Every structure is written in C-alpha cells, then in structure tokens.
Amino acid sequence: MTSVRTPLLRAAVAFACAAAVSAPALASDLRIGVASEATSIDPHFHNLGPNNQVASQIFDRLINQGDRQQLQPGLAVSWKPIDNTTWEFKLREGVTFHDGSPFTADDVLCTFARAPEVPNSPASFSTYIKGKTFKKVDDFTVHVTTDEPYPTMANDLSVIPVISDEVGCGATTADFNDGKAAMGTGPFKFVEYVPGDRIVLAANEDYWGGRPEWDKVTIKPIKAGPSRVAALLAGDVDMISGVPTTDIGTLKETKGIVLSQGVSNRVIYLHVDQFREDSPFVKANGGGDIKNPLLDQKVRLAISKAISRELIRDRVMEGLSIPAGQLLPDGFFGVSDKLKPEAYDPEGAKALLAEAGVPDGFELTIHGPNDRYINDAKIVEGIAQMLTRVGIKTKVETMPRSVYFKRASTGGEGGLPEFSLILVGWGAGSGEASSPLRSLIATYDKEKGMGAANRGRHSDAKVDELVEQALKTVDDGKRAALLAEATERAMANLAIIPIHYQVNTWASREGIVYTPRSDEYTLAHYARSQ
The missing domain is CATH 3.40.190.10 (Periplasmic binding protein-like II)
Structure with missing residues (x-):
C-alpha cells in the first residue's frame, strides 16, 4: 500500500476488516451518506x-x-x-x-x-x-x-x-x-x-x-462525521464519504466494512485581503485602526512561515494530508518541480513582521467553514493558534458553508468579499493548473471571466500575461512551462497561502467497492457491487 503521505497515491486502497457489523443482503438500492x-x-x-x-x-x-x-x-x-x-x-x-x-x-x-x-x-x-x-x-x-x-x-x-x-x-x-x-x-x-x-x-x-x-x-x-460513521455501522446507509480521520483506524478493524482512499486535487489554502487599505477584520493591537498589513508580501510570508503544515497533518488530519507548496499535487499538468511547502519557521515569521513595520503584530480574525472540508474548523483553529504565537493575535469565526461562501464572495460593502483572511479549498475542475490559476490567482475581471473565485483580489499583470499566454499555447510542453512559471511567481508573492492537499476516504459495506476520484466526487455509478 502506498503511504498516504506521498503525493503519488492514485488508486483505490481497499482494506478488508475484522469485527462485526450487522449487514442485510445487498439490494438494488444504494444509500449514500455525504459530508x-x-x-x-x-x-x-x-x-x-x-x-x-x-x-x-x-x-x-x-x-x-x-x-x-x-x-x-x-x-x-x-x-x-x-x-x-x-x-x-x-x-x-x-x-x-x-x-x-x-x-x-x-x-x-x-x-x-x-x-x-x-x-x-x-x-x-x-x-x-x-x-x-x-x-x-x-x-x-x-x-x-x-x-x-x-x-x-x-x-x-x-x-x-x-x-x-x-x-x-x-x-x-x-x-x-x-x-x-x-x-x-x-x-x-x-x-x-x-x-x-x-x-x-x-x-x-x-x-x-x-x-x-x-x-x-x-x-x-450527514454533516457530522461521527453520525455518518454511526449511520453506516447501523445499516442506515450503504456508503459514506468523508470518513473522519479519527475513525479510520477503527473502521479498518471492523468486519463488514471496506475503506477506499485517494489523493485529491483539492488544495486547502488561505485567501488574504490584498486590495483594501482598511480591511474589516484587521485591527491594531488594542482594537484601533491600522493600514492593512496583509497588503505587504512580507506579512503574508510571515503568516505562511508561522504555519506548521506537518503539525496540521499529524495532529489535525491524523496523517491524512500532504503539505502543499503550490496549487496542485505532483503528477498534474502544469505543476512546478521547483516549489516546496513553506518550512515552519516561527522566528523567521517574527523577523518578517518586524521588517514589515509591525514588530508587535496586530489583531486579526480568520474565517472559515465548519462543514465543507475535512476537519475545516479544526484547521482554522490550529492556524489561529500558530499565528497568535508569532504575534498576530488571531480570533476564529467559522460558520456553515451555506452562509460562509456568500459572505466570503460578496458579503462586504459594495458586494465585495467580506473577510480579511479565510480558509478555502479548490479542486481543479479541469484537472490541470490553469483551473486554479484562472479562478483563484488571475486578476478579478467579470467580463473576461477571470479571477471568479479570487476572494483576496490578488492582482499581478505578469501572472495574468503568463496565464493568458499559456491558454493559447498549443504545444503541451511549452504550455506546462508557462503554467509552472505563473504558479512560481504567484507563490513567491503569496497570492494565496497553500496549506495541504486532502487525502479522501470512503467507507462502504462489504460487497460494495468505490473507486476514489481525484475530484472527490461521490458518484453512485462509481460504486460497484461484488
């Protein structure tokens, strides 16, 4: 079995399991519990x-x-x-x-x-x-x-x-x-x-x-992970997506349950307010006004250095994530072989904050969903603690995605993004690097259809030029190189702050096998009876 910590885990990994689950005979109906x-x-x-x-x-x-x-x-x-x-x-x-x-x-x-x-x-x-x-x-x-x-x-x-x-x-x-x-x-x-x-x-x-x-x-x-597991074990559903990381070990040992795992193309990342001098959830120490420090690349880099992606992987994700340094994991078209996850360096983060003119830090609220990504609220809480340790005193506010995404996109004054620092995820719908580059990184332009999910409003004319050039370059090798160059420039400027790639787990009753998909979709026609 390939380790889930390597980015090349591709195929389904089925685990036969050993204690008892009451399981009625399979029928022609399929009941799926989704996260x-x-x-x-x-x-x-x-x-x-x-x-x-x-x-x-x-x-x-x-x-x-x-x-x-x-x-x-x-x-x-x-x-x-x-x-x-x-x-x-x-x-x-x-x-x-x-x-x-x-x-x-x-x-x-x-x-x-x-x-x-x-x-x-x-x-x-x-x-x-x-x-x-x-x-x-x-x-x-x-x-x-x-x-x-x-x-x-x-x-x-x-x-x-x-x-x-x-x-x-x-x-x-x-x-x-x-x-x-x-x-x-x-x-x-x-x-x-x-x-x-x-x-x-x-x-x-x-x-x-x-x-x-x-x-x-x-x-x-079934929003709550433990409830999804309970529904599977009770026979209320035949298959579940989003198996909680804390339950994987137990389910491996449960007779009558089969697990399937696969690396996702979804990057979990932070979008940072890069367009307002007065950012609504950034304050000076003590709560006063402050010019938005997130506009400074050094502050964004400090935030990235303050985050231990390995600690999130080991403590929050139970080993089931891959620290990210760019928009897609290895093996996808247009990724760069030069980019690595930012190393955890809290002292370097403090030094960068001093260089940026905020040696004592500032106050910040990080927003995120609590029902969209694997352990999303826990990730937000962990990041807040890490930022607080380097002097960025960070509060947490999470909410259901039904409220969160609308506010994150258009909840601010004039229909602008509302928040200052947000946790989000992006799966490359087209399966290659132009998808996140166009949607998350490119300058927001409704008429061109670019930057549609650029909630931080990062803007770099050179990145835009590279992406546009890639999109009209027929030669695959040259196009891949242009996408990689655009990614490298965007990551150097911290257009977004990548955290990790998800590793997804499905569980089903014995006799049903699910083929994992890199887009994370749970599709009934990918579930087969045996």
Whole structure:
C-alpha cells in the first residue's frame, strides 16, 4: 500500500476488516451518506464540489472525466481543432433527455449561453465559457471559436453540465430544485430533493452509456462525521464519504466494512485581503485602526512561515494530508518541480513582521467553514493558534458553508468579499493548473471571466500575461512551462497561502467497492457491487 503521505497515491486502497457489523443482503438500492450537501439541483447555480457531484449523476457533459480526470467522450463523441481558432465537436446521436426529448446541438448552445448568467450565483462557470463563441453547424456538430488559439478547450468544456433547451435553458434555479427543469441525459433521473434531508435518484433505463447498476439512489447529507460513521455501522446507509480521520483506524478493524482512499486535487489554502487599505477584520493591537498589513508580501510570508503544515497533518488530519507548496499535487499538468511547502519557521515569521513595520503584530480574525472540508474548523483553529504565537493575535469565526461562501464572495460593502483572511479549498475542475490559476490567482475581471473565485483580489499583470499566454499555447510542453512559471511567481508573492492537499476516504459495506476520484466526487455509478 502506498503511504498516504506521498503525493503519488492514485488508486483505490481497499482494506478488508475484522469485527462485526450487522449487514442485510445487498439490494438494488444504494444509500449514500455525504459530508457536504448540495445547495441546488441547478447544475449552473454554483460551481461547488457538492453541487457538481450531484449534477454529474443527472447531467452529462460534452466531455466526461474519469477517476483521475482523464478526458472521455460524453455527449461529444469526438473533438478536434479544425483551424487555429476553431474547435469542432461531433455530438452523440440517439441520446434522449430524461423526459424523452432528443439531444441536439440546440441544447449545447443554450447551455453555454445560460451557464455564466445564472442569477445570484455565488461562483459561476464563467471562467470556462467567456471568450468562446458557440455555433451550430448541424444537429450533431458544434463549432466553438475563440479570438486566439485555445488548446485547453476540451478541458474547459468537460466541467459544464449540459441541460435541455426545451425545459432547462429558460428555467429558474427554483424550477430545477422542484424537479420541473431537472431533465438531464445522465445515468440517473431526478426523483426528489428535500433540502437538508435527501436527494433521490432513479436509474435511467435508456442511458446511452448503459443502464446503471442501482435502481434507486438516496443521497443523504450527514454533516457530522461521527453520525455518518454511526449511520453506516447501523445499516442506515450503504456508503459514506468523508470518513473522519479519527475513525479510520477503527473502521479498518471492523468486519463488514471496506475503506477506499485517494489523493485529491483539492488544495486547502488561505485567501488574504490584498486590495483594501482598511480591511474589516484587521485591527491594531488594542482594537484601533491600522493600514492593512496583509497588503505587504512580507506579512503574508510571515503568516505562511508561522504555519506548521506537518503539525496540521499529524495532529489535525491524523496523517491524512500532504503539505502543499503550490496549487496542485505532483503528477498534474502544469505543476512546478521547483516549489516546496513553506518550512515552519516561527522566528523567521517574527523577523518578517518586524521588517514589515509591525514588530508587535496586530489583531486579526480568520474565517472559515465548519462543514465543507475535512476537519475545516479544526484547521482554522490550529492556524489561529500558530499565528497568535508569532504575534498576530488571531480570533476564529467559522460558520456553515451555506452562509460562509456568500459572505466570503460578496458579503462586504459594495458586494465585495467580506473577510480579511479565510480558509478555502479548490479542486481543479479541469484537472490541470490553469483551473486554479484562472479562478483563484488571475486578476478579478467579470467580463473576461477571470479571477471568479479570487476572494483576496490578488492582482499581478505578469501572472495574468503568463496565464493568458499559456491558454493559447498549443504545444503541451511549452504550455506546462508557462503554467509552472505563473504558479512560481504567484507563490513567491503569496497570492494565496497553500496549506495541504486532502487525502479522501470512503467507507462502504462489504460487497460494495468505490473507486476514489481525484475530484472527490461521490458518484453512485462509481460504486460497484461484488
């Protein structure tokens, strides 16, 4: 078994286990307990892992992604550039939506018109769509044009769920949530959505990829880790995601339980307010006003040096995380071989604070979710303690993600990000480095669709230039080098402060095997009975 502390752990690791669990015979129904609940059935409302996870079971994409995010034919059977600025997509014929209506190029065009424009979206898919023009050639051929060569076209279009022109493209988010518009072409049909309680799906008998194994799938959000484990052991669910790190050892020894683990592409990181001189949650010692010290690269570096990623791994994550020095772990396209996690150096952090003119530190509040990432609230608390030790007196405020992300994105004055220092995670939807670079690091530009999740509003024209150049460089080697250079520059300037990459664990009843995915999705069609 490959150690979970190495970044090259890729495949499922199954553990056969040794005490007793009462287990009724497997049925054709699958009940899944998930750690994070989707906030909508609308596949374009929020580019968020739990939402995308549900959407992937109801809706297909033009190009689907395998367990390591390798590109696979979906609603497009082939794709290729036909000149320097045009890609041609040949669509799959004979596919029907869940209501029986046929899939054609019209559905593709309306999908990509709607996806970046959903009202009140906390984080849209605009990054992947802006700058592209979609043209119907015939019912099963679509051309996508850009102003300049665009080699990552297939990666971009592999993240957008395709909806029905007939019932979906003119629908509201509420129409999807009550099922009226939730007509996809995916392996499962929408049956029911009860927020806070369950999402129920049924097998799509006519799925072009073959009928799924499970007749009925019930996805139950169970926020508390111990409650998810208890539900599995009691037989209330058949599989759970997000196994708490503290329970993994016990479950390994439990007869009738199988664990599967895999390294995620998700980096857990800090976004830092880099655009306001008066940052709302930064104060001088004693509570007075102070010019935002987070604008200073030396202060951001001090924060990074004050954090022991190894201590977080060992004490908070029970060994199940990989300290991070950049946006993606080793093995993904566009990562740099020059970047390492920042070494823990509290004395160096204090020296940097002195150099930055705040030798006695300052007061700060760190915000984070308490129900989104593995041990997220504990990580926030641990970071606060470490910062306090070097003189940055840090308070903690965590909240449910349903409140957190909206405030973090638009909760401030004038619709700006509200917080000063936040814990967030990002999984590269396209499976390569341009995804986090465009979304987290690039200068926020709504019109260009860049920096859509740049809640710290970091801005570096040189990084923008490198990313834009990479996005139009056809040669893979040159493009990878440009992405690596952009990453190196962003990390040197502490555009974000990476903490670690998650290692994810699923547990299932004996007789069900789950194939882990690097995007962390829990998908019913990746669970197989034995």
